[in-house]
Amino acid sequence: MDGIRAANLSSRNDPAFRRIGKAEGAPLVLLHGFGGNMRTWNRVFPLLKNDVPLIIFDLPGHGKSIHSDGRGGAGRMAKAILETLEENGIERFHAAGHSMGGAVAALVAMRAPDKVLSLNLIAPGGMAPDIEAGLLERFSKAEDADELEAVIRQMAGPGLDVPEGYFQAAAEFRQAPGAMEALAETYAAMFPDGRERGQGVLPKEQLSALPMPVRALWGADDTVLPCPDKGDLPANFILEVLGGAGHMLPEERPGDVADFLRAAVAPGPA
Template sequence: MTLFSEVSGDPTARPPVVLIHGFGGSAAAWDAVVSLLPEDLPVIVYDLPGHNRSLHTEERGGAGKMAKAVLADLDAQGISAFHLAGHSMGGAVAALIAMRAAAKARSLTLVAPGGMGPEINAHALERFAQALTAEELTDALRIMTAPGVEIPADVIESMAMDRERPGAIEALEEIYDAMFTEQSSPVKAQGVLPLELLETLKMPVAVIWGDDDAILPSHQMDRLPEHFTKLRIPGMGHMLLDECPARVAELIVTQTA
């Protein structure tokens, strides 16, 4: 099965921005951000392997496999230059693509990215992975957002419908297991990207993180190279694409200018 992507604008006119969602999401996770991007900025937004319309692609698993799949698809589309933006697990995927295709990546925007430190709220993610109904998803997402922020009901309903696809929950459980380095440890640690390779990135790199992120602690940003642009947003949680889409869109515009 071919990896699914949505393309808007003309990616041959200028390098497109490639948007990569997080664990358990889909291309629709970026809708609020995309609506705020300039009309002349081409956009390619993916369903990652094991998610939604890419449910049965062979490359599902860890971030490394997913990065390989996205990069191969961009090559197949003839995209020789692009900007990258990724949220959560998609941030780790985007960073790996940037490291593997540094000559093609014009910028990298990381939104509460995975893989930047070992700490991770594995219990909350496991609960999210197993949620089936709109009610269960609402409860699971509550810890991921800042107090008072509600994910729109239609977004929750769409996520619940995605999980009704045969094999969807099994795929999420498989991807969940691939996140961690020590499966037998009572405190699970996520895999960490090689900081020495992140240090070598020459394109503009920006990181935006919610100060109250209960899934991936924002202090992981402090470990990243000094030449990265780093924005910590007070009062925001992990779901920045929903909590402050305008801030994320503004950062992407700056990165792609």
């Protein structure tokens, strides 16, 4: 149950995904953030693979999905993710996403609330207009390892510790034909009303009406999407804040992220 595939059960060009872990039970779908790829979860999935089946996507315009259907904004991505899951017989699942992937996961839940068992948002986009657009623009344009390291360390909290070769590997993904153009397209789609108006915001009334449990995990020192007060989020959201953490939570705090996700998929009391 381990391997990367681009699901082509029809004439569609579906985003690539990887299935990892146990075969039984409703899977946990993991969606990375802007400019990332499924490797975002490399320090998280080993902590979860014995607990729940995992489906880890490269979002459209990213990684092995650079040219897949659904490139552009979060809404197009959510549609492509839902269609890919449906084509592969995944009827019910837990959804989780980091940053822009959080906005995509929320849109998946809003579009198919009967399919999503729980919604788990890690420093998600789309909750408020506030966003450090300049920092994200630098990230979208960085092509070599040194540039990426400088901007990612600004996005993360102090003490980010990543494996050797992490930044070089991130740079190599950006050398693929069309990769930088896809990032520029996705970046522009984040600001439908212009950068000065902030990021696009998901409708709070629809988020408030979601029937599944909704939980959010945020770094207290997030420099990209400022950590909100509980009252700023829909009333049905349960917010957990990690002190001393920035925006890059799957890389910064993989153990805390795994614990957060494990709690979401744990069976409830009989």
